[in-house]
Amino acid sequence: MIEYVVRRVLYGLLVIALVTVFVFLTLRLIPGDVVRLQLADAPGVTQEQLDARAAALGLDQPLITQLFKFLGDAFTGDFGISFQSQQPVTSIIAERLPITLQLGLMALVISIALGIPLGLLAAYKQNSWLDQSLRVVSVAGLSIPNFWLGLLLVTYLAIWFSWSPPLVYRSPGEDLVSNLTQMALPALALGVSGMAAIARMLRSSLLEVMRSNFVRTVRAKGAPERTVLFTHAVRNSLVPVFSLIGVQVGGILGGTVILESIFAIPGMGSMIFQAVQMRDYPVVLGAVVVFGAVFVTVNLVVDLLYGVIDPRIRYA
Amino acid sequence: MHPQPLLEVDDLHVEFSTADGPVEAVAGVSFTVGAEETVAVVGESGSGKSVTALAVLKLLDGGRISRGQVRFDGKDLAPLNPKAMRKVRGNDIAMIFQDPMTSLDPLYSVGHQIVEALRLHRRVTKRAARERAVELLEQVGMPDPRRRLASYPHQLSGGQRQRVMIAIALACSPRLLIADEPTTALDVTIEAQILELLHDLQREYRTAMLLVTHDMGVVAETADRVVVFYGGQVVEQGPTAQVLRNPQHPYTAALLAAIPHPDSAKERQLPAIPGAVPALRDMPAGCRFNPRCAMAWEACTHEVPPLYELPGGRTSRCLLHREGGGSAVVAPPAPPLSAELAPAGPPLTTRKGI
Numbered sequence: 001m002i003e004y005v006v007r008r009v010l011y012g013l014l015v016i017a018l019v020t021v022f023v024f025l026t027l028r029l030i031p032g033d034v035v036r037l038q039l040a041d042a043p044g045v046t047q048e049q050l051d052a053r054a055a056a057l058g059l060d061q062p063l064i065t066q067l068f069k070f071l072g073d074a075f076t077g078d079f080g081i082s083f084q085s086q087q088p089v090t091s092i093i094a095e096r097l098p099i100t101l102q103l104g105l106m107a108l109v110i111s112i113a114l115g116i117p118l119g120l121l122a123a124y125k126q127n128s129w130l131d132q133s134l135r136v137v138s139v140a141g142l143s144i145p146n147f148w149l150g151l152l153l154v155t156y157l158a159i160w161f162s163w164s165p166p167l168v169y170r171s172p173g174e175d176l177v178s179n180l181t182q183m184a185l186p187a188l189a190l191g192v193s194g195m196a197a198i199a200r201m202l203r204s205s206l207l208e209v210m211r212s213n214f215v216r217t218v219r220a221k222g223a224p225e226r227t228v229l230f231t232h233a234v235r236n237s238l239v240p241v242f243s244l245i246g247v248q249v250g251g252i253l254g255g256t257v258i259l260e261s262i263f264a265i266p267g268m269g270s271m272i273f274q275a276v277q278m279r280d281y282p283v284v285l286g287a288v289v290v291f292g293a294v295f296v297t298v299n300l301v302v303d304l305l306y307g308v309i310d311p312r313i314r315y316a
Numbered sequence: 317m318h319p320q321p322l323l324e325v326d327d328l329h330v331e332f333s334t335a336d337g338p339v340e341a342v343a344g345v346s347f348t349v350g351a352e353e354t355v356a357v358v359g360e361s362g363s364g365k366s367v368t369a370l371a372v373l374k375l376l377d378g379g380r381i382s383r384g385q386v387r388f389d390g391k392d393l394a395p396l397n398p399k400a401m402r403k404v405r406g407n408d409i410a411m412i413f414q415d416p417m418t419s420l421d422p423l424y425s426v427g428h429q430i431v432e433a434l435r436l437h438r439r440v441t442k443r444a445a446r447e448r449a450v451e452l453l454e455q456v457g458m459p460d461p462r463r464r465l466a467s468y469p470h471q472l473s474g475g476q477r478q479r480v481m482i483a484i485a486l487a488c489s490p491r492l493l494i495a496d497e498p499t500t501a502l503d504v505t506i507e508a509q510i511l512e513l514l515h516d517l518q519r520e521y522r523t524a525m526l527l528v529t530h531d532m533g534v535v536a537e538t539a540d541r542v543v544v545f546y547g548g549q550v551v552e553q554g555p556t557a558q559v560l561r562n563p564q565h566p567y568t569a570a571l572l573a574a575i576p577h578p579d580s581a582k583e584r585q586l587p588a589i590p591g592a593v594p595a596l597r598d599m600p601a602g603c604r605f606n607p608r609c610a611m612a613w614e615a616c617t618h619e620v621p622p623l624y625e626l627p628g629g630r631t632s633r634c635l636l637h638r639e640g641g642g643s644a645v646v647a648p649p650a651p652p653l654s655a656e657l658a659p660a661g662p663p664l665t666t667r668k669g670i
């Protein structure tokens with residue numbers, strides 16, 4: 001068990017390192033460089049000034065040196081200094097990560113809290129109009145990009161109800177209502193595809209379980225339908241659904257980049273968006289490492305919880 | 317013989333609604349099981365044995381009893397509402413299924429599943445129920461029963477799982493145990509152990525048993541009476557020894573004749589007889605067995621044979637009894653067998669001595 005966790009953690013670190021290298025190289029391939037973006041508008045900049053700026057940011061070093069320096073520092077939790085704000089990337093992330101975690105968690109809760117009842121209902125009322133319309137909603141939910149859904153939501157709420165969410169961020173401590181109002185739409189937009197995936201998988205899983213032999217055994221014991229359904233069938237049908245959560249976290253984290261920008265939420269996502277525009281390499285890379293770590297951790301926790309709900313799982 | 321049978325299945329019809337409309341899987345089945353009696357049900361695959369067994373407990377998935385009665389202790393179960401039916405299941409009548417690998421919930425311990433069965437019908441504390449579960453596991457021959465309580469199904473072998481199923485079935489001391497091919501999925505040595513266990517426990521608990529099986533050897537050894545199914549109907553029934561020694565229905569005769577070594581009728585598979593069971597949708601007119609029957613003659617293709625009562629508490633569904641009046645199966649009385657009617661049947665001469 002401990003051996004399993006250690007192995008998974010090491011494996012996770014490797015994955016994060018590889019992703020970081022990939023993003024590092026990709027960033028350098030995008031045209032436009034940070035020094036010009038920073039100084040281009042200043043009148044009468046000389047080549048010497050540009051070179052000095054590049055040297056100050058460490059960009060005069062060979063690429064490979066820069067890469068290893070970043071990886072080495074990152075391993076100790078130091079992602080360098082933001083090119084833009086001149087603050088340590090670590091402290092910027094420390095400020096922004098909780099906001100994104102809140103948003104992501106809300107999205108996850110929405111997808112589970114809506115997905116499970118919808119899936120159960122669809123299975124229970126199999127082939128009814130309810131099931132049919134849920135199927136349409138699910139397909140739509142799975143295929144509409146979350147940022148587009150976010151835009152639709154703000155647009156139509158504004159047109160129909162002349163309502164728009166607050167555009168100035170307040171922390172939950174400052175003003176919980178304002179905070180939740182601002183977070184609600186992006187969380188919904190981020191959660192819908194997960195909701196659709198959960199509902200669909202749960203529906204088919206429950207229908208399959210209801211036809212299984214052990215459900216017949218429970219009925220043959222004389223159990224009421226409530227016991228058949230909730231003690232046995234639903235619990236079994238949730239096993240495959242549970243694995244969706246890990247996958248979903250990846251989608252939610254990715255979705256925050258644009259949705260936080262649309263809804264003016266000062267989290268990791270909007271930070272990445274700006275940093276990419278400004279070629280603020282340390283910030284982008286720091287965010288990639290942190291998102292990678294969140295993703296790897298969530299998936300490890302999900303896999304460990306699997307053993308709690310399914311006794312057949314053995315960690316080896 | 318028995319003043320009032322424990323179970324009386326009377327003209328049972330079971331209908332399934334399918335995409336192509338309703339099909340009748342069981343068409344007028346009647347038989348009885350007396351208290352503490354063992355009745356074997358045999359017949360080819362698809363003849364309606366499982367459907368009949370499930371219909372007794374109304375556990376049909378997508379099917380319903382469309383006609384007839386299932387009387388238990390004189391009371392018809394067919395019209396019972398789900399709540400009343402639940403009081404019967406597991407309590408008066410328990411059931412064991414064919415596939416022990418999938419018949420237990422993989423997410424719950426063996427103990428939980430036995431305790432659940434007990435507490436559904438008996439007002440006992442969890443602790444008392446667990447003690448009873450240990451006792452049951454011991455009775456079904458589970459090694460180290462107390463520790464096994466915490467085991468999950470995937471930690472047990474097929475034979476052990478079937479023992480757990482038997483423990484669950486016996487938890488509330490039912491008066492009738494329905495076992496639908498309880499050993500088909502197990503290997504031969506385990507099969508013998510499980511059958512012996514069932515036999516012993518049946519005596520101990522004074523339970524009647526309806527045993528669906530493919531194994532004529534098992535029938536011969538364990539059953540008081542045997543019911544032969546064909547095409548969703550009972551074609552013959554009677555005391556085991558008589559039916560096996562002197563079958564009255566051509567189908568039973570063909571089944572027995574097809575056993576390779578009649579002396580040691582220990583075949584695991586039901587012996588194969590030529591031809592195939594017709595599909596539910598195109599049951600032949602007249603006698604359902606006529607396309608495969610070596611004795612068939614012209615009348616068999618349009619006259620539906622009724623169940624004839626024969627001496628010795630036997631019945632048989634064959635037109636031969638109309639004139640024969642219950643004698644052993646002999647050459648057909650009317651126009652002799654045409655090749656067309658019995659294309660694959662063995663020649664009559666080989667059937668002498670049945």
Ligand SMILES: Nc1ncnc2c1ncn2[C@@H]1O[C@H](COP(=O)(O)OP(=O)(O)OP(=O)(O)O)[C@@H](O)[C@H]1O
Nearest residue numbers: 332341360361362363364365366367368377378596
């Ligand atoms: N849920 C169902 N829907 C439609 N038809 C069904 C259903 N269950 C059983 N049948 C049909 O009923 C007929 C009898 O099936 P049954 O399972 O009783 O056969 P059996 O005698 O138990 O065979 P086996 O020896 O293979 O177990 C078969 O033709 C089968 O296709």
Ligand code: SF4
Nearest residue numbers: 603606609616634635
């Ligand atoms: S009625 Fe005719 S076809 Fe049917 S079993 Fe008897 S002889 Fe054979």
Ligand SMILES: [Mg+2]
Nearest residue numbers: 365366367496
């Ligand atoms: Mg069967």
